[in-house]
Amino acid sequence: MDKKGRIITEEAAYARMARVCSQKECAPLDIARKLRRMELPELLIDKIIDRLKKEKYLDERRFIRSYIHDKLYFNKWGKRKIILFLKQKQLPQGLIEEVFSELPGESFGESLKPILEKKWKSVKGKSDYEKRGKLIRYALGKGFSLEEVTACMEKMKIGEVFDETE
Numbered sequence: 001m002d003k004k005g006r007i008i009t010e011e012a013a014y015a016r017m018a019r020v021c022s023q024k025e026c027a028p029l030d031i032a033r034k035l036r037r038m039e040l041p042e043l044l045i046d047k048i049i050d051r052l053k054k055e056k057y058l059d060e061r062r063f064i065r066s067y068i069h070d071k072l073y074f075n076k077w078g079k080r081k082i083i084l085f086l087k088q089k090q091l092p093q094g095l096i097e098e099v100f101s102e103l104p105g106e107s108f109g110e111s112l113k114p115i116l117e118k119k120w121k122s123v124k125g126k127s128d129y130e131k132r133g134k135l136i137r138y139a140l141g142k143g144f145s146l147e148e149v150t151a152c153m154e155k156m157k158i159g160e161v162f163d164e165t166e
């Protein structure tokens with residue numbers, strides 16, 4: 001049913017989802033949620049999703065690639081955070097890793113340095129030690145690994161980066 005209480009046919013639901021998929025990349029989980037809101041039976045939802053995949057409206061690899069690109073270049077996220085959000089979309093782990101392996105490895109490190117430089121100027125703290133701690137927590141929250149963050153901070157010469165063993 002739609003918002004006005006009318007029953008939606010399979011073709012109408014398919015056409016609506018094809019339109020959504022042609023406007024932006026979607027994960028199969030997102031489409032399934034939209035179809036469930038229309039109160040369609042699960043068998044019909046699966047049938048529509050399979051048809052969308054067959055007709056190339058839905059493509060998990062294409063979605064993962066565009067999601068990584070957008071989150072990396074626009075949101076400035078790290079690899080760990082991107083993987084976490086892709087897993088929440090219930091996409092295959094193997095496919096996620098495969099798409100990540102296609103990307104140049106330096107693209108993640110390149111995005112970290114400007115983020116840290118900008119944040120360092122705005123971080124407030126009583127000592128450099130406290131400011132470094134806040135900067136590291138910020139970068140970890142963005143999805144970068146501790147190794148990437150400490151290596152980048154050493155290159156930037158942001159004080160003495162504290163040891164991981166402390």
